Amino acid sequence: MELTLDRSAGKPVEQLIQAIKDAILQGRIKPGQRLPSIRKLSGSQGLSYYTVVSAYERLEINGLISASQGRGFFVEAQPARLASMPRLPVDEPVDNGNLNAFWRLFHGSAYSMKLGCGWLPPSWRDTQALARVIRRTANFAHSTLIEYGDPLGHLPLRQNLAQHLLNTLGLTLQPDQILTTLGATQGLDLVIRHILEPGDHVLVDDPCNSNLVQLLALRGAVVIGIPRLPEGPDVIALKDVLTRHRIKAFFINSKFHNPTGASLSPQNSFQMLQLAYQHDFTLVEDDVYGDLSNEQGNRLATLDGMRKVIYIGSFSKTLSASLRVGYVVAPTGLIAQLADLKLLTSVAVPSFCERFLSAILSDGLYERHLNIVQRKLRTSQATAHACFTRWGWEIFHQPDCGMFIWVRHPRLESTDDFLEKAYREGVLLAPGHLFSADGRQSPWLRINVAHLDAEKAESLFNLDKTTTAS
Amino acid sequence: MELTLDRSAGKPVEQLIQAIKDAILQGRIKPGQRLPSIRKLSGSQGLSYYTVVSAYERLEINGLISASQGRGFFVEAQPARLASMPRLPVDEPVDNGNLNAFWRLFHGSAYSMKLGCGWLPPSWRDTQALARVIRRTANFAHSTLIEYGDPLGHLPLRQNLAQHLLNTLGLTLQPDQILTTLGATQGLDLVIRHILEPGDHVLVDDPCNSNLVQLLALRGAVVIGIPRLPEGPDVIALKDVLTRHRIKAFFINSKFHNPTGASLSPQNSFQMLQLAYQHDFTLVEDDVYGDLSNEQGNRLATLDGMRKVIYIGSFSKTLSASLRVGYVVAPTGLIAQLADLKLLTSVAVPSFCERFLSAILSDGLYERHLNIVQRKLRTSQATAHACFTRWGWEIFHQPDCGMFIWVRHPRLESTDDFLEKAYREGVLLAPGHLFSADGRQSPWLRINVAHLDAEKAESLFNLDKTTTAS
Secondary structure (H helix, E strand, O other): OOOOOOHHHOOHHHHHHHHHHHHHHOOOOOOOOEOOOHHHHHHHHOOOHHHHHHHHHHHHHOOOEEEEOOOEEEEOOOHHHHOOOOOOOOOOOOOOOOHHHHHHHOOOOOOOEOOOOOOOOHHHOOHHHHHHHHHHHHHHOHHHHOOOOOOOOOHHHHHHHHHHHHHHHOOOOOHHHEEEEOHHHHHHHHHHHHHOOOOOEEEEEEOOOHHHHHHHHHOOOEEEEEEEEOOEEOHHHHHHHHHHOOEEEEEEOOOOOOOOOOOOOHHHHHHHHHHHHHHOOEEEEEOOOHHHOOOOOOOHHHHHOOOOEEEEEEOOOOOOOOOOOEEEEOOHHHHHHHHHHHHHHHOOOOHHHHHHHHHHHHOOHHHHHHHHHHHHHHHHHHHHHHHHHHOOOEEOOOOOOOOEEEEEOOOOOOOHHHHHHHHHOOEOOEEHHHHOOOOOOOOOEEEEHHHOOHHHHHHHHOHHHHHHHO | OOOOOOHHHOOHHHHHHHHHHHHHHOOOOOOOOEOOOHHHHHHHHOOOHHHHHHHHHHHHHOOOEEEEOOOEEEEOOOHHHHHHOOOOOOOOOOOEOEHHHHHHHOOOOOOOEOOOOOOOOHHHOOHHHHHHHHHHHHHHOHHHHOOOOOOOOOHHHHHHHHHHHHHHHOOOOOHHHEEEEOHHHHHHHHHHHHHOOOOOEEEEEEOOOHHHHHHHHHOOOEEEEEEEEOOEEOHHHHHHHHHHOOEEEEEEOOOOOOOOOOOOOHHHHHHHHHHHHHHOOEEEEEOOOHHHOOOOOOOHHHHHOOOOEEEEEEOOOOOOOOOOOEEEEOOHHHHHHHHHHHHHHHOOOOHHHHHHHHHHHHOOHHHHHHHHHHHHHHHHHHHHHHHHHHOOOEEOOOOOOOOEEEEEOOOOOOOHHHHHHHHHOOEOOEEHHHHOOOOOOOOOEEEEHHHOOHHHHHHHHOHHHHHHHO
16 A cells, blocks of 8 residues: 655644545555554554554544454445545644544544543443433423523532532532532643642642643643552652642542552541641542442541542543533632632533433432442452453552552563554553653553453463463 | 621621521511612621622522512512521632622522623523424433543534534535534633733723633733724724734624624724734634624634634524533644643533534524524514614614614713612613723623513613603
């Protein structure tokens, strides 16, 4: 396959997509024909691995090519669809390395096992029940279809959230201590815009959710990573940083930390709070995975009673990512200020989504759903633990629930080749460097146990077996 | 009624709410009893007019008191509801003057005529049809109930939007030139965060949407107002500013400008574009009222073909404010960058809302709805013109459609007393100073003609009649 690319013109993903489209249109690649492997094409064209992956992914989403697990990518039988295909967006991320392109990969359908993704398998969600509640909400809540919502969030929803947080965390809250947001992401963005000034020093877990580091960088904050140990942040490293810098806030996952899956021990939680008081910084507790735990309490917010802690929650990881409903819990005065910022920058979360979620919470559907998901995850965690141990991998920490484990293999110094091998076999992984607070390389991988098919995964992950077999 | 307030403790709205609640609970004010008038209470307690308005409003929303048009506020018959009432949020706006509290007022139900509000009456919206489409969407789009949406926006929706913009503006667009946003507000915020740096000089219409000025201030931009004439921005003033400052962008309503209701003349549009090219600034065309026009084209984006213009649209003013779907139109590369920022700061617009809107657009429901709304607005504009002229008011410009007119009365130097009189009669108005680019006082009022009941309004607005009668 001959492709003409102008390397000086930039936008390699878009160029590659266009070149392949042209080749298909002009009949130089026929329907059913196999495309070059990702490695081969990236090598022959001097393109990065992810540029080719991104281009193939976009072509697949648009129905021009299809992936066949373990066999590669093939031109679809109906190239007539080309004519009506919209021009594809430029997939080149702007300044986030290849992160956003990588993120988009997880939304494709070409993979048999998305072990690297950050959410539950669609089959675990009860869409029939959700659709039923939506129909009911549409029938009874006509005003929410048209009117601006409350900038604080639909009041009955906030009342239901207060009840939920009492049940799950043992927190006694008034509805005006809760602000709904467009997922936890907008919650983080609002908190960051409100409490930080450019140049402020802030702490994050290392490793951590890389989106958080980017959000902080967007605000101009100076980000310092605190190494995460199985029981929580490394207190010695933390104390050292605190002697050297005036810290404004520490953004932390207390339960089922992303990416390691580990939770703060009670002792570590207490130390974090003690240091927050001594050094006067805010703990922003991002607890988006917290509802995957059935233990009551055990959060920084619960210990502290909402003085030094801003708590952020979400339904994206448990119920629905598309609803985009999250929330921030903080003292009343701060919530009022965040509500003003939310009103100014986006007005409100769609009322219909809030009303719908309120129905899901008040009729017990959410609680029943959590029980099922937690039971499944406990089983998946046990299976993953047994498998990865048997396959010779080191597990950072074995959580009882939650969706992640963090693993590395003693023989894999670099994960690059392993990632590509996995990709060829239809297994999408999340490499450790995506979670480094400073972007450095890492031998670790984040595994979403809910997506693990032990039988299919064995040939890939059992390196001894692979070596023997090949 | 005796109320104990501690003026040094701050939070006067919350204090007043608590004091009135206490008075009701302790039986010092009885069910059915009339509360002091707003003016009387604000005078006796040394509180601002809007503090009392805000407190009454919150008490009314919580069902503790009710407003009776022209008669005042009364304690509800069921004070038992007090026990279960949540603690009320602090209503004191933080640094936006009383703007946000004022904004919230418009969402109360105590007014017979919301002439100051910025949206159509609920009765003009076809909620039955919307509910029908929602039920249909819930039945057929289960995946959108749970999965993360496309950061660019649901592709079929963007295709429908491209078709809509071709029909209404004559713009030929690819879907990757369109980014969906959480209403036009998030669109503006994303554009402002992306194209501006702190200290950049930007222009706005004067008067203009005050939310815009706050968004720009949040980014640290230096905001300069350009006087708005009936045919568009004052070109002489604009040229003068351009000789003195390096301008990054001009944020402008080209059609049915908020608050004056006037649109750019073709000559003025051409001059704006010419100046944008000469002085290399971006025109950010905020066209949220544009769909209220049935004339094709006649926008800066149409003239320019999306080179110097970023176009922002929304469905909040026409179809539904609660859906929170707006969009930004710009060159592909810029849209990709804005999509990255959107992904980072909020991930996506709820997919269900996007899918639902896509259905509304593709089955022609939106177009039919616009036809009806435009016809009603043309009638309302004609009525308003006749009335305000007869009542002796000066009208800034008489638009053929859109929802606003901008009026002042030669005898009203200050609108303060008039606003309060209107408020007592259950008529909520939007005073001109809310729209001043620099917050200065103004003798103008923004009237939403869709909310005008000429018969009810006459006694208030016909100042000669009022004087004669009293």
